Amino acid sequence: MSDRVVIGTAPLRVDDIVRIAEGAPVELTADAEARVVASRAVVDEHLARPEPVYGLNTGLGHLRDERMPTDQLLAYQVGIVRIHDGALGRPLPATVVRAAMAVRLAGIVRGGSGMSLEATRTYAAMLNAGVHPVIPEVGSVGASDLMHMTAIALVLIGEGVAEFRGARVTGAEAMRRAGIPTITLQAKEGLGAISANGVSVGHGALVVARAARVAATADLVAAAKMEALGANPSIIEPAVVGAKPIPGQVDAGAHLRRLLRGSAILEPDAPRSVQDPLSLRVVPQVHGAFRELGRFAHEAVEGELASMDDNPLVVVDEGRMISNGNFHPMLMALAFDALRPAVAHVGVLSDRRMNHLWTRLLAGASMEAITSYGSRPGTGLLSRYAAAAQYAELRLLAGPATLDVGALDLGVEDHATAAPLTVHRTEQALDVLESILLTELLTDRDLFAVLQASGAHGAGVAAALTAIDVACAAVGPVATAADVHAALLPLLTTTIQDAADAAA
Numbered sequence: 001m002s003d004r005v006v007i008g009t010a011p012l013r014v015d016d017i018v019r020i021a022e023g024a025p026v027e028l029t030a031d032a033e034a035r036v037v038a039s040r041a042v043v044d045e046h047l048a049r050p051e052p053v054y055g056l057n058t059g060l061g062h063l064r065d066e067r068m069p070t071d072q073l074l075a076y077q078v079g080i081v082r083i084h085d086g087a088l089g090r091p092l093p094a095t096v097v098r099a100a101m102a103v104r105l106a107g108i109v110r111g112g113s114g115m116s117l118e119a120t121r122t123y124a125a126m127l128n129a130g131v132h133p134v135i136p137e138v139g140s141v142g143a144s145d146l147m148h149m150t151a152i153a154l155v156l157i158g159e160g161v162a163e164f165r166g167a168r169v170t171g172a173e174a175m176r177r178a179g180i181p182t183i184t185l186q187a188k189e190g191l192g193a194i195s196a197n198g199v200s201v202g203h204g205a206l207v208v209a210r211a212a213r214v215a216a217t218a219d220l221v222a223a224a225k226m227e228a229l230g231a232n233p234s235i236i237e238p239a240v241v242g243a244k245p246i247p248g249q250v251d252a253g254a255h256l257r258r259l260l261r262g263s264a265i266l267e268p269d270a271p272r273s274v275q276d277p278l279s280l281r282v283v284p285q286v287h288g289a290f291r292e293l294g295r296f297a298h299e300a301v302e303g304e305l306a307s308m309d310d311n312p313l314v315v316v317d318e319g320r321m322i323s324n325g326n327f328h329p330m331l332m333a334l335a336f337d338a339l340r341p342a343v344a345h346v347g348v349l350s351d352r353r354m355n356h357l358w359t360r361l362l363a364g365a366s367m368e369a370i371t372s373y374g375s376r377p378g379t380g381l382l383s384r385y386a387a388a389a390q391y392a393e394l395r396l397l398a399g400p401a402t403l404d405v406g407a408l409d410l411g412v413e414d415h416a417t418a419a420p421l422t423v424h425r426t427e428q429a430l431d432v433l434e435s436i437l438l439t440e441l442l443t444d445r446d447l448f449a450v451l452q453a454s455g456a457h458g459a460g461v462a463a464a465l466t467a468i469d470v471a472c473a474a475v476g477p478v479a480t481a482a483d484v485h486a487a488l489l490p491l492l493t494t495t496i497q498d499a500a501d502a503a504a
Contacts, residue, residue, distance in 0.1 A: 005102075007124075008032045011306035012106045014298055017205035021099040025128040028121065032109035036120045039314045043114035043188050046321050047073075054312050054323045055080075055191040062410040077190030081154060084194055087139025087147035092199070094163065097132045099202025100145070101152060103305065104193075111316045112308025113192040119183050122156055129178035134161040134168065135199065141405045142419030144309070144327035145199045153193035158182035195311055197329050200419035201304045204332060207427050208301055211294040211339065213493040214430055214437075215287060218346050219252055220500050221437045222283045223259040224444040224461045225353045229360055231280045232272045233265055241284050248295070249288030256284065258504035264455030279352035286345050293335075293342040297426075300335040330402075333417035336426045337400045343429045344398040350433075350440045351391040354384050357443055361450060381446050383481050387439040390432050397429040438485060438492050441468070463503035467496045 005016050008029035020026060043056065052058045052067060059066040060080065068076050092100075105123040108115045126132075133155040139147030154160025155171035162174035175182050185193070226233065234240060241253030264270055275281065309329070312321040361381075405416035445465055457465065468488065475487045488496070 007102075007106055007109055009035050009110060011110075011302070012102070013305065014205045014209055014301055017099050017102050017202055017305070018209050020102040020127065021095040021202070021206055023098070023130075026102065026105065026124050028109065028124055033117055033120070035111045035316065036109055036115065036117050038316045039111040039114050040116050040186075042314050042316055042319050042321065043186075045319065047187055053321050055195075056188045056312070056321065060191070073187045074185065077185040077187065078157065080190035081150055081157065081185070081194060082159075084146050084150040085154060085160070087136035087151060089136045089138040092135045092137050092148075092203075094132045095206060096199065096203045097135050097152075098127060099206055100135065100148065100198035101127055101133075101202075103198040103202040103205075104149065104152070104196045106305060107196055107198075107308060107310070108192070110308050112310040112313050113196075114188050114310075114314040114321070115192045116183075116186050116189060119156065119185075119189055119193070122180060122183055125180045126155070126175075126178070129180060130164060131155065131174045131178050131180065132163045133171065134163060137424075140197075140199065140420045141408070142197075142200060142329065142333055142402075142417035142421070143413060143415070144195050144311070145197050145420060146194050148199040148420070149194040149196055152198070153190065156183055156193060157185060192310060195309075195327060197304065197309055197327065197419060200329055200423055201301060201332070203420070203427070204297070204301045204336065204423045205305070207336070207423055207430070208294060208298040210427070210430055210493075211290075211297070211343075213497065214343075214434060215252075215291050215294060215346075216255065216501070217434070217437055217493045217497050218287055218290065218350075219255045219283075220259055220460060220464055220497060221350065221441045221444075222280075222287070222353075223256050223458060224441055224464065225357070226256075226260065226280060226283075227263055227265055227455070227457060227461055228444040228447045229276070229280065229353075229356055230265060230270070230272055231276050232274070233260065233263075235276075235281050235284060236260070241288075244285070246288055246292065248291030249284050251291055252287040253284045259460030259500060260458035261460070261504060262456055263458035263461065266458075270455075277352070277356060279349045279356065283349060286349055290342040290346050293339045297332070297335040297339045300332040304329055304332050328415075328417055329419045330417050333402045333419040333422050336419075336422040337402050340422075340426050340429045341398045343426070343433050344394050347391050347394045347433050347436050350436050351388060354387060354440055354443060357440075357447055358384070361447055381443055383439045383485065384443055387436045390436050394429060394432045394436070397425050397432065401425055434492055435485070435489060438489055441492075441496075442485075442488075458504070460500035460504035464496050464500040467491070467499040471495070 003024045005024050006027050133152045135151040155162045158172040160171040162171050164174040236253045236256045309326045312323050401418045401422040407414040
């Protein structure tokens with residue numbers, strides 16, 4: 001199939017994880033399977049040796065120096081999985097589950113885990129058949145997503161719970177319906193199946209891909225506000241944005257110029273202030289910083305995708321198994337902690353610009369015009385108050401998450417990254433920012449209508465406003481502001497943004 005994602009020994013990219021999360025099937029290459037076989041051979045060689053190897057013939061955590069009798073090794077692997085079944089909360093979305101499975105599969109074929117070829121192929125078969133283990137959302141402190149990955153491992157062995165073709169059934173039943181044999185865990189495979197940051201990295205890939213789309217939408221909303229307020233377009237001139245050669249700022253300036261192509265505010269004699277308030281004047285700088293932090297998080301996720309985070313690590317070329325701390329996704333966690341304040345700053349600009357819109361509205365329209373327009377469905381003027389409440393939430397989400405995990409397991413596990421939490425909070429921040437941006441865009445649309453502005457819109461802004469009109473009409477005549485907002489929110493970074501960029 002043309003949409004199939006091929007998984008070999010080369011690292012996957014964020015776009016690959018997104019495609020798999022959205023349903024693309026996977027295919028293992030011959031070199032990937034050969035690497036898996038070679039990795040497993042190293043594990044089998046160590047089984048015959050007397051020296052202790054963490055998780056292979058010893059206990060875990062504070063039991064790391066306790067030797068496991070040879071006749072209990074296989075039962076021990078199943079026990080490792082069962083005892084880590086401790087995640088709580090609502091099930092993660094299927095997209096995150098698929099992303100987590102893809103990340104684990106991509107890590108296995110790089111040779112660090114020592115998983116068997118049978119287990120490796122089973123992960124691929126589950127993805128291709130749509131067997132999605134039910135993974136509760138809370139359970140990892142970011143020092144390997146043990147409890148999350150356990151939910152997947154349980155289905156591998158015919159236990160746990162999974163969703164298959166819309167039905168929630170036992171893991172054994174899901175595998176039976178899909179025609180996939182369950183596996184018997186070999187030595188180290190229980191630990192190999194759960195010792196990975198699949199949810200953190202997989203979810204992180206989805207969030208950074210989304211952040212890039214939100215950055216483009218933030219530009220669109222700012223462009224509409226520049227028109228609504230008759231802003232001075234000097235801020236997006238190439239000479240200005242290029243004077244500080246930060247790639248994100250340059251990109252934001254170029255995107256704004258495309259969106260505003262043909263706008264009346266670009267006319268040399270257009271009425272304008274010598275200098276606008278900062279919430280308009282520093283859009284390229286703030287949106288550029290958002291892009292840069294998004295790129296940093298994107299690179300950090302791809303760094304994890306290029307890694308082997310197993311403990312112990314199977315070093316195939318040296319025939320060794322080494323205890324280590326590669327399961328700690330510290331850089332990635334910090335990258336998401338850094339991204340959220342950038343998200344919040346974009347929200348700051350939106351919130352401040354909506355205040356300026358009210359000033360413009362009250363100065364330029366009669367109360368009769370405002371109330372007359374406000375009786376129509378789809379207006380967003382008073383939703384500005386809801387946006388202000390959401391901005392308060394956005395500020396709270398900007399705080400760091402990576403410093404808040406205490407010591408665990410008798411003090412042996414005394415540092416963690418909180419990677420799943422910081423990724424989750426970043427997704428929440430993007431949710432809130434999108435809602436604020438949509439409210440601002442709707443208020444811009446309202447201002448144009450109330451003031452009956454006659455100046456030409458930029459190509460991108462005009463296309464976005466048309467897409468909004470079409471979407472509002474589809475909601476129906478009996479609709480509240482909440483109805484309109486809920487209907488348009490999924491379209492903001494997709495249909496509306498796509499229309500704007502196509503026209504621009």
